Amino acid sequence: MKITESATSTFWKGEQGIRASVQDGDTLYKVSLYVKGSQVRDYSCSCVNGNSCRGMCAHAKLVWEQWKKEQEQHSGRPVSTSQEIRTMIREYTNREVAKIIEDAEETEIRLVPRLMLKNGSASLEFKLGRDRFYIIKDLMAFAEAVRTGASVSYGKQLTFHHSLNVFAEEDRELCTLLLELVQVYQEHFEQFRKSSFVTMQGLRTLNLNRANRDRFFQLMENRNLEVEFGDGTHCTVQVKQDCMRLPIQICRAGRDGIAVSVDQELFGIPGERGWYVGNDTSLVCLDENESRELGVFLEQVLKDKKSHTLDIQERDIPLFYERVLQKILPYAELAVHDVDLESYRPKELKAQFSFDSSGPDEITMKPLLSYGDFSFSPLNDDKVPRIICRDVPGEFKISQVITRYFQYRDGESEYLVIRNDEEALYRLLSEGMEEFISLGQVLITDAARKIRVLPSPQVKVGIQTSGRWLELNVDAEGMSRSELLDILAGYDPKKRYYRLKNGEFLDVGENGLMTVARMTDSLGIGREELLSGTVKVPVYRALYLDSVLKEGSGITFYRDNLFRAVVRGMKSVEDSDYVVPASLVQVLRGYQKTGYRWLKTLDVNGFGGILADDMGLGKTIQIIALLQAEAQEHPESQSLIICPASLVYNWENELKRFAPGLTVQTVTGTAPEREEILRIAVQTGMETTQAALKTAVIRHPQILITSYDLLKRDITCYEPFQFRFQVIDEAQYIKNPLTQSAKSVKLIKAQTRCALTGTPIENRLAELWSIFDYLMPGFLFTYSHFRRQFEAPIVKDGDTYALESLRRLTGPFVLRRLKKDVLKDLPDKLETVVYSMAEDEQKQLYTAHALALKEELEQMSGDTYGSERIQVLAELTRLRQICCDPSLCFDRYKGGSAKLDTCMELITGGIAGGHKILLFSQFTSMLELIGARLKKEGITFHELTGATPKEERIRMAGAFQTDDTPVFLISLKAGGTGLNLTAADVVIHYDPWWNVAAQNQATDRAHRIGQEKQVSVFKLIMKDTVEENILKLQEQKQDLADQIISGEQVSIGSLTREELLKILSPQL
Known part of the structure; x- marks a missing residue:
């Protein structure tokens, strides 16, 4: 069996036809195959089995196999033009x-x-x-x-x-x-x-439709348009924008009615924006006002093209006259026949309100409405004759005012009553009476007149300066001291009034009385003390008093020249005459010179302050300038710097670098060594005299540097010292006033105290109180007073006045500048969140532990949660460790870590791009895992943790700035502050910390003065875990630090049970 001849043809739809002759013995068979793609769609053969057997006959199979072989031998399958290409052509x-x-x-x-x-x-x-x-x-x-x-x-x-x-x-x-x-x-x-x-x-x-009608008629403006109506008639009109004067006729209809009609040639079409009205020659597009006033009328009167006439019976004519005709008249040409429209004008609605009182805590009111000679009570209006054409909008307006001020009816009478409700009485007398007067006649009995609102008296405040004190005098015009005392004693910031003993109301809203009441609350002054005569307050209240009194309404005040001088000096720091030490003039930036002058201004006035500049803006050098200036004026003085242990040598190096003329002594070593250092410092300081300084070399240390930890151990050794300046760096170390660190720094005797911190408030307002308690004891009063007056109202109640008052008190003593505001030449910081997704065993571990903790929390009561909080937070930490790498908490874990893989990709990619990288984690064990991976990849790195000696810490930081080591692994708490690592331009935060300020501080190790490149910050987050919800919580929880000083924070210790449940939920 063989093929003697064959031919192929291509059809329109991409099918192919194969025709062949097959010699089988002595017989020649004709075979046709219809092929689409790689399959035979149909076939025929002239043999007996060609159309009857299942599948193809032997002849067709031979042709099909031969054709496939030929296709393989050629360049590929035949290509037919697709339908899409043919359509394009x-x-x-x-x-x-x-x-x-x-x-x-x-x-x-x-x-x-x-x-x-x-x-x-x-x-x-x-x-x-x-x-x-x-x-x-x-x-x-x-x-x-x-x-x-x-x-x-x-x-x-x-x-x-x-x-x-x-x-x-x-x-x-x-x-x-x-x-x-x-x-x-x-x-x-x-x-x-x-x-x-x-x-x-x-x-x-x-x-x-209506929307398209507006567009269509706009396109047809000033063009002719053929219009065909439902009855077969048609006309050609010109479409135009024009003023409309609607032809309206009113004539007598029947015995006592009237008929209203319009020109029968008119037709109307409502659009989305307005109406289109035409006749047999034109179609006018009405404007917005015309459409609004004529729309309802046109819609009803033009419903039927054959008849544009509407009938009105007599009793409805006044309503039509008042409600409809008065609205459309400005846009109509009115023709009236045999009808006196004026006779149908409705009677005017009039209102009368009668007020009475039977005692100081009650006011009654009887409303009365009338149309002509007919009067009725709006409380019983069901018997008003239908013939009366009632002013429905007018009555509704009156009813709105009545219900706004009166909630109760006096029994079944026609009187409304306010009884034993001071707030409602005050609202009626201060606001409501004017509204009732605008609505109609108001009648008030003598008894009701006795309950009135008196204007606030003019308040006068006098301020004189006496040494370190301010003397205040307060007087209220036309009011005795005892009356004023009663008012201030009963002052409630939530009320706008004070109720006098005779029943009258005294307006105390935004006026002098309110200003004095709030001022005494903020300053912790007893009202009796204030009114007894002259009251003394510390001079550091000057700027607060100046601000409050200037902005308070209804108050006049007198300030003596010394007071004015103090305020003027604090407000014009940049124009002050304080000279920057010559050795630092070329070193300090402009804003740093301003910071130095601000510190000097505080010092001269006997104030302390918080230098709260953004991380990396050079707070250290501004303090060095202050100490250098002091040493030039008084070489015999001594100052003390207290800082975290990791920064002691950093301070020493910075002082030697920028103020080499100062004698500096670090108080470190063993206890006996430190004791000897301090003994010698005391002795040499006492021996130094002004006379000796003129001829002798300075022997005593002008600057002592110690750590918080060593200070509390050596506190008794500091008793003989009287320091000129006491400076605490990273002042958040004393945020808890109950710690020994906080207590120790407050025991040091110093003329002026300063605090340095980028985050005066990390989690709670009490932290700000603790720092000010160190700076100027009593400035923010006792903590119980501070909590009652500021912290509780602000945090719990969102009291904006308490927040503003606290800002006014503290603002002059806090200097806060951000990098973006003062360093215009500092490269940008580009922050990116990089997500990883847990898989397989890591995902199973996380899900199981998250569900278990969530179920445990849901079953806890409030009391149980309080007692089990530590255990709950430990479990939460375990979840965060699973996100980082499950092997942190499971020794036998052999699975993968999605985040670690992502981290390594970032590191290798960064190194390939020529970048140096800082990597922060709060888990030192995670740094060990990352270090092991880096070693495996042959990547060199430095590693700094809390166990790193101080000297080694400084050596590594210096080496990273100059060597080729591409990666620096740093524990967040150990290396988040005090390091200058501007050689790095990539920062990776391996795990999110609750306190975003701590993360920002860590980032600022690279994004600070000296940085010449854009800093890329990557935050690694495990998707759909507590890590992602921590980020969301930081965004949602508005922290007071941002409103008073800076930063948004979340405190793990203050998280409620509900917040923890949210963090464990798939979506926050």
């Missing part, structure tokens, strides 16, 4: 032909719409042509032709290739609208077709 060809025809045509095609109005609906029909016009019978086919550029014949004299450009320019936007309406119709039809057996027939008309 056809449409591009049509466009080229259409362009040629367009260029050859002498006149453009016009598109003419016809507006069809029937039963309140509007639709469009279109015709087109040059001299002779043809109706478009299938708008969908027309739209398809325009889209594809097809040629369509509409008659013997009109055949053309379709495109927007073949139409006259003024018709192209109209054609675009037509195409859009067709598309909307097709989309709606397609949705309808899916749910019913409907086929799409030729589309001759298009519905014109």
Whole structure:
């Protein structure tokens, strides 16, 4: 059996036909195969089995196998042109032909719409042509032709290739609208077709809804438009924008009614933005005001094109006159026949309100409404005759005012009453009476007049300076001291009034009394003390008093020259005469010189302050300038710097670098060594005299540096010292006033105290109180007073005045500058959150522990949670460790760590790009794991933790700045402060910490003065875990630090049970 001949042909749809002759013995068989792709779709053979056996016969199989072999031997399968390509070729060809025809045509095609109005609906029909016009019978086919550029014949004299450009320019936007309406119709039809057996027939008309009517009439403005009505009549109108004067006729109808009609040739079409009103010659587009006032009238009167007349019976004529006719008259030409409209004018609504009182805690009011001679109570209006044309809007307005001030009716009487409700009485007398007067006649009995609101008296405050004190005097015009004391004693910041003993109200809203009351609360002054005569307050209250009194209304005050001088000096720091030490003039930046002058200003006035500049702005050098200036004026003075142990040598190096003339001594070593250092410092300090300084070399240490930890151990050794300046660095170390560190720094005797910190408030307002208790004891009062006056109202109640008052008190003594504001040349910091997704064993471990902790929390009561908090937080830490790497808490864990893999990708990519990297984690064991991976990859690195000796810490930091080591692994707590690592331009935070300020501090090891590159900060977060929710919580929880000083924080210790449940939820 062999093939003697064969031939192949290709069909339109990509199918192929194979014809062959097969010699089988002496017989020749004809075989045909129909192939699509790699399969035989059909076949035929002239043998007896060709059409009867299952599958192909032997002859067809032979042809099919031979054809496949040939295909393999050739360059590949035969390619047929796809339908999409053929469509492209056809449409591009049509466009080229259409362009040629367009260029050859002498006149453009016009598109003419016809507006069809029937039963309140509007639709469009279109015709087109040059001299002779043809109706478009299938708008969908027309739209398809325009889209594809097809040629369509509409008659013997009109055949053309379709495109927007073949139409006259003024018709192209109209054609675009037509195409859009067709598309909307097709989309709606397609949705309808899916749910019913409907086929799409030729589309001759298009519905014109209200929104499209506005656009259509805008396109047709100043053009003629053919309009066809439901009865078959039609007219041609010009569409235009014009003022409308609606022709209205009113005439007598029947025995006692009237008929209102308009010109019967009018028709109206409502649009989305307004009405369109036409007659047989024009169609006017009404403006917004015309449409608003005429719309309802037109809608009703033009419902029926045959009859534009409406009847009104006599009793409704006054309502029509008042409610309708008065509104449409400005836009109408009114013709009145045999009707006296003025006789139907409704009687005017009048109101009377009678107030009475039977005691100081009660006011009654009787309302009375009247129309002409008929009066009634609005509380019982069900018997008002229907013949009365009532002013419904007017009555509604009156009822609104009545219900605003009176909630109760006095029994079944026609009186309303306010009884035993001071707030409601005050609102009525201070606000309501004016509203009732504006509505009608107000009658007040003598008894009711006794309950009134008195204006606040003018308050006078005098301030004089006496040494380190300010003397205050307060007086209220026309009021005795005892009366004023009573008012201040009863002052409630939530009330705008004070109720006098005689029942009268005294207005104490935004006025002098309120200002004095709030001032005494903020300053902790007893009111009796204030009114007994002259009251003394510390001079550091000067700026607060100046601010409060200047902004307070209803108050006059006198300030002596010394007071003015103190305030002026504190407000004009930049213009002060304090000279920067010559050795630092070229070193300090402009804002640092301002910081130095601010410190000097505080010192001269006997104040302490917080230098709270952003991390990296050089707080250290500003303090060095202050100490250098002091040493130049008083070389015999001694100052003490207290800082974290890790920064002691950093301070020593900075002092030697920028103030080499100062004698500096670090108080370190063993206890006996430290004791000896301090003994010698005391002795040499005492031996130094002004006379000796002129001839002898300075022997005593001018600057002593120690750590918080060593200070509390050596505190008794500091008793003999009287320091000129006491400086505490990283002042958040004393945020808890109950710690020994906080107590120790407050025992040191110093003339002026300063605090340095980038985060004066990390978690709680009490931290700010503790720092100020060190700076100026008593400045923020006792903690119990501070908590009652500021912390509780601000945190629990969101009291904005308490917040503003605290800001005013502390603001002058806190200097806070941000890098973005003062270092315009500092490169940007680009922060990116990089997400990882736990998989397999890591995901299973996390899910199991998260669900277990969540169930445990849900079962806890408030008391149980309080006692089990430590255990709960330990479990939460375990979850965070699973996110980092499960092997941190499971010794036998051999699975993967998605975050560690992501981290290594960032590190290797950063090194390849020539970057140096700082990597922070709060888990030192995680740093060990990362270090092991770096060693495996052959990447060198430095590692700094809490166990790193201080000297080694400084050596490593210096080496990283100059060597080729690409990675520095740092424990967040151990290395988040006091390091200058500007050689790095990439920062990775491996795990999120609750306190975002600590993370920002760590970032600022690289993003600080000296940085010349953009710093990229990557925060690694495990998706759908507590880590992601910690970030969300930081964003959602508005912390007071940002409002008073800076930063947004979340405190793990203050998290409630509900907040922990949110953190454990998939979505916060």
